[in-house]
Amino acid sequence: MRLQADNISVKLGGRRVLEGVGFDIEPGQVIGLLGPNGAGKSTLMRALTGQLPAEGAMRLGAHDLASISPAARARLIAYLPQQRIIGWRLTVRDLVTLGRLPWRAFGRRPDSGDEAAIARAMEMADVTPLADRIATELSGGEQARVLMARAIAQQTPLLIADEPASGLDPAHQITLMQSLNRLAENEGRTVLVSLHDLTLAARWCDRVMLLNKGRLAAFGTPETVLSEAHLAEIYGVKAHRARDEDGLIIAPVGLTERQNRD
């Protein structure tokens, strides 16, 4: 489904932390949300998921996100928060099964459609070998993958993931981005994912949004948005950009002179 936002602003603690953010995202794409710490990435994601009051208009397909019920929202948007908290001593399979709750009448056992969605989500997040382990007894990166599997199992048209790659080893970072691309390309889902790794964003995102101080500084292909000039101006870093047959490689290697003086 198409995701549209028009002039979104959010005030927190009396301070405007998002200001006039607008975009229009066609379905079937992985969109990277980038920007320095405090730029407003989580705030934007929480506004889109109805967790924060926001000014402006947000639509997903024909749905006005400001006025839909929580039950309808849970069938439209899956959200992976930045804080990875697992509250219950559940097995990994049972925790991923919770992702199916929006689609099941209360108390009904998972049917074959649910089971297929759960198995596929566990495979995409590479947690199938952990299925019978207690989720709270897993490592930080393993827990992150389990929570990602739960969000994927929800099978919503929009998947919003706040720093899903943080804490993952390099192989699992790539597996994650491959899975998000499969969801977008094969199933037409819209994926909005915040990232701090510039190379992951450059190679795996169709489009990149760059937030700075609560405003949308740039939105476009990784090639244009993650330019040396933007990286210097917004992140305050000097970066090497190189290219191989699979795309762009961006490695921050130092601070700009301005950043060094600050």
Ligand SMILES: Nc1ncnc2c1ncn2[C@@H]1O[C@H](COP(=O)(O)OP(=O)(O)OP(=O)(O)O)[C@@H](O)[C@H]1O
């Ligand atoms: N409850 C709050 N009250 C006041 N200010 C807040 C509150 N929550 C967040 N902020 C501020 O809003 C701004 C945006 O925060 P946000 O968490 O959206 O940033 P972010 O881009 O996700 O950063 P990071 O990369 O560190 O996760 C920050 O300056 C933060 O201090």
